Amino acid sequence: MADSNLPKPSSSVKLVLLGEAAVGKSSLVLRFVNNDFQENKEPTIGAAFLTQKCNLPTRTIKFEIWDTAGQERFASLAPMYYRNAQAALVVYDLTKPTSLIKAKHWVAELQRQASPGIVIALVGNKLDLTSDGAGDAADGSGEDGGEDSGDARKISTEEAKGYAEEEGLLFFETSAKTGYNVTEVFTAIANAIPETSLKTARGPGASHAAGRTEEQRVNLNGPRDAEAKDSCAC
Amino acid sequence: MADEIAPEYDVVVLGTGLTECILSGVLSVKGKKVLHIDRNGHYGGEAASVNLEALFKKYGNYAKGTEPWKNYGRLNDWNIDLVPKFLMSSGELTNILVSTDVTRYLEFKQVAGSYVQQGSGPKATVAKVPSDAAEALRSPLMGLFEKRRMKSFIEWVGSFDPKDTATHKGLDMGSCTMREVYDKFGLEATTKDFAGHAMALYLTDAYLDVKGGAPEAIERLRLYGNSVARYGKSPYIYPLYGLGELPQGFARLSAIYGGTYMLNASIDDIKYEDGKAVGIKATMRGIDPEMKFETKAKTIIGDPSYFPSKVRVVGHVLRAICILKHPLASTNDSDSCQIIIPQSQVGRKNDIYIACVSSAHSVCPKGYWVAIVSTIAETSANHHLELAPGIERLGRIEEQFMGPPIPLYEPLEDGTKDNIFISKSYDATSHFETTTDDVRDIYRRLAGEELVVEGLREGIQVAAE
Ligand SMILES: Cc1cc2nc3c(=O)[nH]c(=O)nc-3n(C[C@H](O)[C@H](O)[C@H](O)COP(=O)(O)OP(=O)(O)OC[C@H]3O[C@@H](n4cnc5c(N)ncnc54)[C@H](O)[C@@H]3O)c2cc1C
Ligand SMILES: Nc1nc2c(ncn2[C@@H]2O[C@H](COP(=O)(O)OP(=O)(O)OP(=O)(O)O)[C@@H](O)[C@H]2O)c(=O)[nH]1
Numbered sequence: 001m002a003d004s005n006l007p008k009p010s011s012s013v014k015l016v017l018l019g020e021a022a023v024g025k026s027s028l029v030l031r032f033v034n035n036d037f038q039e040n041k042e043p044t045i046g047a048a049f050l051t052q053k054c055n056l057p058t059r060t061i062k063f064e065i066w067d068t069a070g071q072e073r074f075a076s077l078a079p080m081y082y083r084n085a086q087a088a089l090v091v092y093d094l095t096k097p098t099s100l101i102k103a104k105h106w107v108a109e110l111q112r113q114a115s116p117g118i119v120i121a122l123v124g125n126k127l128d129l130t131s132d133g134a135g136d137a138a139d140g141s142g143e144d145g146g147e148d149s150g151d152a153r154k155i156s157t158e159e160a161k162g163y164a165e166e167e168g169l170l171f172f173e174t175s176a177k178t179g180y181n182v183t184e185v186f187t188a189i190a191n192a193i194p195e196t197s198l199k200t201a202r203g204p205g206a207s208h209a210a211g212r213t214e215e216q217r218v219n220l221n222g223p224r225d226a227e228a229k230d231s232c233a234c
Numbered sequence: 235m236a237d238e239i240a241p242e243y244d245v246v247v248l249g250t251g252l253t254e255c256i257l258s259g260v261l262s263v264k265g266k267k268v269l270h271i272d273r274n275g276h277y278g279g280e281a282a283s284v285n286l287e288a289l290f291k292k293y294g295n296y297a298k299g300t301e302p303w304k305n306y307g308r309l310n311d312w313n314i315d316l317v318p319k320f321l322m323s324s325g326e327l328t329n330i331l332v333s334t335d336v337t338r339y340l341e342f343k344q345v346a347g348s349y350v351q352q353g354s355g356p357k358a359t360v361a362k363v364p365s366d367a368a369e370a371l372r373s374p375l376m377g378l379f380e381k382r383r384m385k386s387f388i389e390w391v392g393s394f395d396p397k398d399t400a401t402h403k404g405l406d407m408g409s410c411t412m413r414e415v416y417d418k419f420g421l422e423a424t425t426k427d428f429a430g431h432a433m434a435l436y437l438t439d440a441y442l443d444v445k446g447g448a449p450e451a452i453e454r455l456r457l458y459g460n461s462v463a464r465y466g467k468s469p470y471i472y473p474l475y476g477l478g479e480l481p482q483g484f485a486r487l488s489a490i491y492g493g494t495y496m497l498n499a500s501i502d503d504i505k506y507e508d509g510k511a512v513g514i515k516a517t518m519r520g521i522d523p524e525m526k527f528e529t530k531a532k533t534i535i536g537d538p539s540y541f542p543s544k545v546r547v548v549g550h551v552l553r554a555i556c557i558l559k560h561p562l563a564s565t566n567d568s569d570s571c572q573i574i575i576p577q578s579q580v581g582r583k584n585d586i587y588i589a590c591v592s593s594a595h596s597v598c599p600k601g602y603w604v605a606i607v608s609t610i611a612e613t614s615a616n617h618h619l620e621l622a623p624g625i626e627r628l629g630r631i632e633e634q635f636m637g638p639p640i641p642l643y644e645p646l647e648d649g650t651k652d653n654i655f656i657s658k659s660y661d662a663t664s665h666f667e668t669t670t671d672d673v674r675d676i677y678r679r680l681a682g683e684e685l686v687v688e689g690l691r692e693g694i695q696v697a698a699e
């Protein structure tokens with residue numbers, strides 16, 4: 001019991017989201033951070049930096065989650081986006097074959113551009129629209145009733161899982177709508193991040209910088225910075 | 235894909251330099267529908283930070299078939315600025331960064347020191363620029379009595395209030411020149427030199443005799459002092475991974491608020507009606523097939539390279555980017571610094587600047603320093619000689635990149651007639667204060683009101699953050 005009073009080591013991890021438009025990237029984050037879901041969510045604007053803690057038995061991981069903010073739409077994502085990302089969520093839509101092709105493209109791009117140790121999770125979203133997910137989607141979805149019974153799955157678990165294994169990616173099928181498997185994705189990522197690449201200081205990226213140089217970092221926000229604003233920034 | 239482009243935007247922005255990206259970000263936050271285009275495949279335009287391979291290729295200073303950049307560690311560790319500048323830590327760019335929360339995407343470090351050179355040639359000395367009265371008293375730049383005069387001058391600058399004539403030492407601030415102010419304190423020519431050039435950051439001596447110019451000069455001295463006071467070592471801060479991160483940060487801000495981004499797109503035509511720009515025709519390259527599209531725009535903003543017939547050349551900057559394996563001499567082995575060589579010390583009309591950063595700022599691998607020497611061209615040939623006093627300060631140079639003089643452009647008109655608002659080129663100053671002046675100026679011209687960044691993001695949060 002005494003243990004629980006000791007503060008666990010806490011570190012921030014920059015996590016980036018990638019995937020075709022409308023696969024549910026923002027919805028997954030909304031589910032993870034706010035445990036909320038919105039039908040017909042607008043394409044992402046205004047909220048592209050969310051934080052959420054993930055408590056592991058021996059440490060706390062604070063995810064700094066970056067959304068693409070649509071800059072990937074015309075292949076115009078800035079290098080800043082990948083810089084020092086320690087984790088990436090590459091999302092596709094189980095009901096949309098092109099979205100897996102796009103996801104593979106992002107995985108390749110990450111392997112080329114991102115830091116070598118990056119943890120990548122491949123996530124097939126919208127499981128509630130498939131027959132496997134039908135049971136979970138039971139709670140009051142107000143749309144046309146027929147939909148739940150059908151199976152809109154276009155990408156088999158085997159296909160995507162096989163690819164993920166080849167590339168050494170974590171793999172999950174989720175539903176942001178029902179919440180199925182969402183926390184699991186983030187917990188698995190948190191567990192997969194090597195202890196050595198964690199830093200305790202706050203602030204985006206710079207996982208490798210250490211020691212003396214830290215002291216010269218400047219905090220432009222000065223005392224205004226809500227450093228204490230700890231738990232989910234909602 | 236083309237269907238993802240709206241038939242009309244409030245603002246189309248051409249070029250992703252810092253000025254354009256700040257404007258794009260601010261306008262998106264204010265709810266304008268923005269389309270932001272760059273002909274290049276990268277952000278930052280002329281003010282990007284590039285790796286060593288890109289730099290060699292840009293300057294072409296290597297033998298065909300060789301790959302000299304492979305001698306310098308990991309290519310991705312290099313982020314070399316094409317335009318050398320630092321941020322004043324109490325300056326306007328810092329204010330905009332904080333007000334817009336773009337600080338979330340960037341990390342800054344102090345620049346370790348600000349130095350000034352006195353004398354020239356082998357006898358030249360380089361010393362730290364004093365930032366407060368106490369430092370003035372310790373400074374080797376001045377003799378004993380001059381130190382005291384400088385101390386009382388700095389103290390007076392700190393207490394100066396333009397609205398309170400009691401703090402004006404009996405001078406008429408409406409008409410007096412900065413020279414008269416210096417003379418009031420009995421400051422020597424060499425002290426005026428470093429105060430005006432290394433602290434107020436004037437590029438020439440023209441400011442000395444501007445009637446009524448004293449308050450501005452004093453304000454600049456105060457900015458310097460306040461900036462030093464903020465973090466201690468120097469008035470300057472610098473973003474990790476290079477200045478190219480700044481436009482990217484503001485582009486992200488713009489995108490978060492709905493701005494649409496398109497790199498690799500060339501402008502084929504600007505459409506006019508009654509002399510006013512009303513839209514663009516463009517082609518997005520790098521995809522197969524290329525995507526041609528047209529869209530309307532109520533306002534167009536762009537850098538000078540997109541409007542060659544609407545700008546004029548106002549000068550040329552000389553710039554040499556040098557890769558070193560050691561810190562600069564007389565800078566206390568700083569990981570970063572600025573050295574200003576005032577024009578009078580080396581018989582010029584314009585100062586020479588040296589900006590130096592290193593692996594501490596993640597712009598190069600460990601063991602390297604990147605120093606950029608720059609000045610405004612005063613001759614039409616032998617430009618390397620103009621930079622020589624700066625180059626001499628660097629010691630052994632591993633690689634040097636120096637191209638032809640870089641033209642500085644400014645728009646011919648203010649944009650109100652044709653709806654095209656053009657930014658100025660990045661000038662030779664060592665900081666971003668003129669860039670943010672241009673941002674404010676363009677904003678005023680196109681919006682008809684002053685830009686207020688304070689509280690910009692409050693109350694218009696689109697979603698939980
Ligand atoms: C910008 C700058 C450049 C300098 N360059 C050199 C240099 O190249 N070589 C070098 O040896 N020293 C140089 N010095 C040092 C300067 O000359 C010394 O400060 C001075 O020699 C020592 O003066 P002091 O301690 O007696 O007091 P100060 O307060 O400096 O001098 C007291 C009085 O003597 C006068 N005075 C001071 N120095 C001179 C001078 N050089 N000529 C005529 N009158 C003077 C002042 O105007 C003042 O009225 C430079 C100083 C400055 C600020
Ligand atoms: N049925 C179902 N719908 C989902 C799920 N996740 C997201 N959606 C819906 O899919 C649409 C797109 O979701 P977003 O989260 O905006 O997708 P995104 O990938 O962030 O899209 P962009 O920001 O445009 O790139 C919205 O209408 C969501 O309500 C899910 O798990 N199941």
Ligand SMILES: [Mg+2]
Pocket residue numbers: 025026027043044067
């Ligand atoms: Mg989204």
